[in-house]
Amino acid sequence: MHDLPDPPGGARMRDVARAAGVSAMTVSRALREPSRVSPEVRARVEAAVREVGYVPNRLAGSLSSRRSDVVGLVVPSLENSLFAATVKGISDVLRREGFQLMIADSLYSPEAEEAAIRAFLEQRVAGLILHDTLHTEATVRMIRRAGVPVVENGTVPAEPLDMVVSYSNREAAKAMTRHLARLGYRRVALVTLPSAANARSRDRRDGFLEALAELGRPQDPRLMLEMPSGLVSGAEALARLMEGAEPPDAIFFAGDVLAAGAVLECQRRGWAVPGKVAIAAFDNVDLLAQLNPPVTTLRLPRHEIGTRSARMLLDRLAGRQSGPAVLDLGFEIIQRAST
Amino acid sequence: MHDLPDPPGGARMRDVARAAGVSAMTVSRALREPSRVSPEVRARVEAAVREVGYVPNRLAGSLSSRRSDVVGLVVPSLENSLFAATVKGISDVLRREGFQLMIADSLYSPEAEEAAIRAFLEQRVAGLILHDTLHTEATVRMIRRAGVPVVENGTVPAEPLDMVVSYSNREAAKAMTRHLARLGYRRVALVTLPSAANARSRDRRDGFLEALAELGRPQDPRLMLEMPSGLVSGAEALARLMEGAEPPDAIFFAGDVLAAGAVLECQRRGWAVPGKVAIAAFDNVDLLAQLNPPVTTLRLPRHEIGTRSARMLLDRLAGRQSGPAVLDLGFEIIQRAST
């Protein structure tokens, strides 16, 4: 909280009004509903605005009108480029509609998310977009009480808070697992991010297991691994899985850039991919297409999740849409040379 | 701009006051300066806050106090992970100090930046952090008039608006060019991002040329190329440079992931790096360390730029620091196997 040096240049609406020879109310109208003001007055007001360098005070405006044009967004991490695509999609839509974006990271912690959401509600955001679907009880209560519309993004949750725009992590993992089986791989391993604080990881693991069950294959704990995020981590996962007694013939890296790290490690070890082991990834980062070999992966509508989330939120705010809604945007398998 | 559904759950300060049996003013104090209120009253107020589910309205608070706890940040792109590190640094500091982050992308356009800044000033942000140093005249006027503190980040500008936290793109490019010369490379090529709307690219080119001049080497236009961002683009740059009559023996990719794209292309073509051609990059993205061979690059203090920028801004807001200041955080060469 700190000083707002308005004083010297801070022209207020009444200064504009004086300069234009009208009342403050007319200035307000000329700015927000130009059609309700005569053309001459409108021109005088516009000239006066430029003359005095007026910058409207939305704090005052929002307080008075009880509306806000700020949307709060919480992502698990600001550094992960996967979320960046979604953020970009959100921002694109908000900009066009004249909304502002307030952003915070939850660090994958529901408590940190709660703090961020509380701060957003204090700023009286018009709506929230949350990239995690796991919330504390206090968070849910707070949001309900505030009556603010919410879009959740990370996966398709069992009990949506309000609106949802996502793809299904479970279905995506299941589809890729089946795909690998169809290609003839018999021992498919799964590497996920730590599932403890990450519902998406759990969903992917569930999808993987479901596919195995459908295929009538046994679960083999030696073929499942949790690894932290990062290229190095992917290389290590590869090493660990391959040095076992019955190594996998295919590895599905269900997260982040793990798969890329593994492919690069295969290069170093001189292992043929998919000759020695096939590798599949979860997210279509462009690096995967450029690796040697290019990596089979899923195309997830990251950017569209952003645009549709923002649009859905704004529709609700504009009263164009009413109830909760769940939008599953699906996914697509991109078969490349690595499998 | 849309409806703020305060009504049902929207407890105001006076509701808390009533529940606690004190005046609204006392509630305000209990919340902001607990030490100035007796322990019993403080406890009653805290209980009342929980009881009625009170969420302070910072719009009203800021309007009244003429302070704000929101910082506006403009980055060129929300998708580029290079900026993500800086954003993260900023966010980390702001969170700890109880500030909020409003973010927008300029798309590398000064006009879009102007629009974003105007919107931020309308929201009465306490300060601005700008990742570009190229601004329209109107932008400069607006910021000056608003009297809001600003930190610029992208490079060390000729005429700082206010405060600056950065490394010098020119010095960094110069250092890497000298480094390559020292390693014995005779024909060093430079690939930059399009310099038209990107002051950083120009700075890097200037640094490169300065180094050549110091080394007494001629400029060779066939050894300079501008390419858009991306891995594919790096591969193409490599191809173009190498198919010339007198190809370079080293290429300095001064931006983004171009270098990575080039190394991957070399793998595909079976070209030894650095046997056939040496490759150096500009930014220390972790991919570069994992490629085969690992790529020589610069370590730039991206995260620290964020933390220091935020801290400098908050120091100014707290009156702990006064004048403009330029902080050059330097860089470091990481020599790896690719050169």
Added chain:
DNA sequence: ATGGCCGTGGTTAGCGTTACCACGAACCGG
């Protein structure tokens, strides 16, 4: 002509908070 109605602009009363000042009660040294 005259009543009503639109199109325009002004007036008033907040929005929910904080700054500022006032006030009474304890407290304290001379």
Added chain:
DNA sequence: CCGGTTCGTGGTAACGCTAACCACGGCCAT
């Protein structure tokens, strides 16, 4: 034991804007 601090609290007036009325003049239809 009394004038002056200090401490804790409350009242009031903004902060800059907008919602909701209200006023006024001109215009048409009857």
